[in-house]
Amino acid sequence: MEPSPAAAPSAVPAPARSVNVLLFAVAGAVTVANIYFPQPLLAAVAHGLDVSERTAGLIASAAQIGYALGILLLVPLADTARLRRLTSVLLALTVLSLLVAAAAPDVVTLALATLALSTTTVLPQILTPVAAVLAGPGRRGRVVGLVGLGLTLGSTLSRTVSGAVTDASGSWRTAYVVAAAATAALLWVLPRRLPERMGAGGAVSKDARRRSSYLRLLAGLPRLLAEHRELRISALLGACVFAAFSVFWAVLAFHLAAPPLGYGPGAAGLYGVLTLPAALLSAGAGQLADRYGPRAVNALGLVGAGLGLGVAGLAPYSPVALVVGANLLVVGVSSSQVASQALIFAIGRAVAARVNTVFMLATFCGGAIGSFVGSWLYTAYGWSAALLLAGAFVAVAGFVVTVAARPAAPSCVPDATREAGSIRPRTSQE
Template sequence: MDPRPALVAAPRAAAAAPGRPVNVLLFAVAGAVTVANLYFPQPLLAAVARGLDTSERTAGAVASAAQVGYALGILLLVPLADTARLRRLTSVLLALTSVALLVAAAAPDVVTLALATLALSTTTVLPQILTPVAAVLAGPEHRGRVVSLVGLGLTLGSTLSRTVSGAITDAGGSWRAAYVVAALATAALLWVLPRRLPERLAESGDANERRSYARTLAGLPRLLAAHRALRVSALLGACVFAAFNVFWAVLAFHLASPALGYGPGVAGLFGVLSLPAALLSATAGPLADRFGPRAMNATGLAVAGLGLGVAASLPYSLVALVTGANLLLLGVSTSQVANQARIFAIGRDVAARVNTVFMLSTFGGGAAGSLVGSWLYTAHGWSAALLLAGAFVAAAGLVVAVAARPAVPSCVPDATGEAGG
């Protein structure tokens, strides 16, 4: 069987979407457009502060609102993908996000803008719904490949959105223009995306729909207790993303230090300069399909550790810092793909919920890494911060080593009422 069509359309999944192939390109583009809503405002905060006559520190609340809203959306909305009608859920989320973006564009003050940002970031969780949908429809033979291609769209969307929003603001003369363009791009997906999705993700759709919303959320801890694969991936995701966020949280401070003396423009360029690693990360999926998640986790951790080592050994070389950033991004992306390939093998009926648990753990680790890394850099400098990042990578390596031991069968029932392992 020729695997090449999976790059555009993965095999058909009769139970979830009879006669419908997975349009990976559409999923990747939709993920890029929606995840961009979280990141495009970041370079606009100074313009927002001037336009709304407030301090830059106060305008920074907009960026914080985006992260809080996204975490809330992952917890409260993503699990619905296992039980709801996907086309309806997707249409509602896209419509609400588009409206919230327009409200943000017309915001008369920073409070309104922050509240609109909180709302739009809560409903723009479509990337975390599309990823498990694509993985389920692709089937086990192409799961890693499809997850990595959709993930590539998310990486490009989050990276390039900052550059695009800055260019739109310069061309339009106002930060509001970027919000209007984002609203139009998000609304355009309403005409294309829902009709290309299956009606339901789970095979037992009618039974799942009768499950109460409260019961769906209450079942999340049981999933973690029932499935060793989910516990392993959640721990790895937290450790790896903590290391990643330590590096990026302190990079701008390090570049601005007297020894380097670079401004925020150079720090912003690191996102674009990391594109080679983002593009190369698409190879992680096919390799995970071939060699398995464990091998790719080990590879990703080795690459991430190498990147931190390069950045730590030559702290005042821009070439070394860019090289380290690329290696770290490649390693983290490889590990992320491997972890998601592992959890999506648990079962299609719980695909969205296991992704919820995984992403909450990952973001929790990232938040801890940012907080502790920033404090450590302030107190002890660049080397100490990167040593902390290296410790997180080492902890992830320990998890991989322990997980290599044979699993003890679990008798804890999962959210579907069956024992997991």
């Protein structure tokens, strides 16, 4: 007998849920690292492939664009597809693309391989809604925060590992080989620990799967955005804060390599370790969102991000100031993202992967814009111009939060109905 959707989270024993959350966090860290580990290598890539820094910066933009494409085209499948099979295929394709990137003879091949691997390495955005569905109400923010911690650690520490590997080996290509090996290791562990399908113990009727065809899943994304005010707010907020985040990290390696600092890839990657305190601190954002609401956590996150950019801009050649600024930016952006995801996953389990698709698609489109425009501004006008752009994105995000604070008509949809998979809109952000 198929269990009711409301009972599904409790059908998984608490110890198993805890193990899965830890595994999801580790898997998310390893896979999301594939998007970020090339960032401290961009100066080395430019030198090794004999291209300009502006051209090498296209690698960072290709990663963001590919990730956005993967979120749009692949993540919605998680609502109806066999998760174990989907996960295995995505991991295998990511490994293959990483190996192609490692052997790339020119920047065009590297950019195309980056686009491909970032398109298929979208498991973090599949694992997050799965963890949220298994957690159920009351624990959703905490679980999303723990998985988000894994993503933050992966995005930050990957820069350190790739920089250290490049310094030790003398080649940026070695970092891609190491990333391929780490991703391949997940093939032996992750798929078997996933439920067969999203929700209700993994059982989905043939009729339901037929109604939720791939094209219908994609066609329904604009409707979700139109029906849910909290999804619209979160999507715009995510795009703005991640654009600011991407501006900073896309140009940091160039700034550190330029006089008077003159640091290499290893030093640029070291900033991942130095932002570890911020990554750990951001894990508490989920609990704060459960207790005080996503809006308050978003506001605090934007304050932190703005302060971080201000510190880095006021003392551009102070390594200490850059570390402090990076930490404030990481904790601010990570906290904002966790709060926004905790909010949108309350819409309903039947559409958990799709609302995450809309949110993350907007987020990484913002990241791609930030990486591209930030790299261009840095090349043309320097560090201060790039940080002013990042600050402008944070200011727009602050305006969004302020507008979202205006009261809206109360929703008449009870929580139990939403947990059972209803997609009727909620009209407030709390």
